[in-house]
Amino acid sequence: MAGISSDVIRGYNDTIILFLLMDQDSYGYEISKSIKQMSKDKYVIKETTLYSAFTRMEKNGYVRSYSKIAENGKRRTYYQITNLGREYYLEKCREWELTKEVVEHFIRN
Amino acid sequence: MAGISSDVIRGYNDTIILFLLMDQDSYGYEISKSIKQMSKDKYVIKETTLYSAFTRMEKNGYVRSYSKIAENGKRRTYYQITNLGREYYLEKCREWELTKEVVEHFIRN
């Protein structure tokens, strides 16, 4: 078992992305690199998963997007977390604690 | 937030059910009661989710089913975990530990 299967992390991709937007705006490629790095290569988010998460979260009002020309002259789509996104993130964190507690009753080490 | 949303636990329903079959054979209704009780009402599995998990796991060779007439004279479908099911369960437990480690990097308390 090299990495993490998608169904396990399902429902937490949004949370992970929002976490990375808490302190500064960011864009797809950078976020995917951050996830890979922070998880020590244990989780590499798929591009399509990432970008569809952005679309969904923008629709839900958790993030806002804007275009910016980066230092290298290339256009990038940046994402900014909204207040609603921050609330959602914190709610998901509480939910995670609850889930963890429940699941661990059924795990044998 | 009363309970746990389905997408969070997704991918762990099979594991939870297999855990409850580790020590003795059981059937749908009993398993659903056990989950509710062990999670202190924090997680109540939907009937359709439970029974479709049985079907899937039987197809995958993780459980075996047989009909039995219970004390009360009613017919019940019992499920028994297989060796493959036990292996799968242990693999999911290891996966859970890994997932937990990864997700917690992105959770703020």
Added chain:
DNA sequence: CAGTAGTAGTATGTCAGACGTAGTAAAGAC
């Protein structure tokens, strides 16, 4: 100077798991 790797995405369609709704049927509770 061509080819490859990295950066930064978009488009389209498929699949699996969870769930909503509904229905069946028999036993026990009030």
Added chain:
DNA sequence: GTCTTTACTACGTCTGACATACTACTACTG
């Protein structure tokens, strides 16, 4: 004699993740 609990089955829908493919520009590499 109706309501609740027990014990399922059938069918259709939705969502998130993913496979595949494509665009386009930059940097490096031999």
